[in-house]
Amino acid sequence: MDRIKFLGDVKIRPTLIQLLNLGMIICSALMIWKGLMCITGCESPVVVVLTGSMEPGFKRGDILFLHMNKEPIRAGEIVVYNVDGRDIPIVHRVIKAHERRDTGEIDILTKGDNNQVDDITLYSGGQLWLNLHHIIGRAIGYLPYVGYLTIIMTEMPIVKYLLIGVLALLVITSEE
């Protein structure tokens, strides 16, 4: 690391340009993320699989690409849903769907492929079915292993701080 500038040597203009570059990178990343949100119609177009309840199809650390449209939810689709009052999205498969004739509302029951029982115990309170407003999106694509970094960063925050620290150091000390 022979490019570390001494603190007394710091010039105003190059520093400002570097900060501007950093700002541009952050803004571009945000634009891409928000753009993806618009295209896929989901609040979080990419999710990381946290549990083994969908094995052997999805393992912990895989990432799923989500999409949501007006098409009615049908049995067999893998959906990501949030239970009322809980923050952690669950990725399971729809095994039962009942669509009401009058309102078009659909009652859904889900189950993880690797679970013995369906999800009825996961739904809050006396709730028997999921409805459209619980569903964040349908899983349409998948990449293995890529999300494992997110799991490590969530479960061992020290890794997250270390990573941010190293990145910040690299940005400050780089020439471009």
Place this chain on the structure above:
Amino acid sequence: MHSAVQRANTAATIAAILLATICAAASFLDAFNSPSLQAHVQVVKINRFRRQLDGNDEVKMTLKMSMDLTSLFTWNTKQVFVFLAAEYETDTNSLNQVSLWDHIVQEKERASFQVKVPTKYPLIDQGTNLRGKKVGLVLHWHIMPISGRMIQGKMPLSNFSLPDSYTTRS
């Protein structure tokens, strides 16, 4: 003239781009696979047809199924999730889809088989509409890739009619 860090950075970036391209290509090629599968299902016996304590109809039956799913597999296929859904309509519901049985096939060699099994999940109605109801049996499959887009498909198989009255006292 290039530091170790720069070389590592370039190598990692190229590796990541190549990996992403291969994953995308694998998934893209999957679209050209035109499967031709065969399947047959038959309801052997209605084991139980009753009205549950909470007022909904419930059916459990034994099914005899044979299917050949080998044409669904490509080299980018990790597993095929196959399930049989009972589909019918009622006065209150325009569509009811209830999965009766599902199975995961992980290898192409094991994709052609015959089973005679009791239903894994009971057919439970939202109401008491099942007596004498004509129910369609539809085979659905979900191809889960090693990477990329997941593909779904379905094939209607036979229909059958439920008995006009319950087989056990509720």
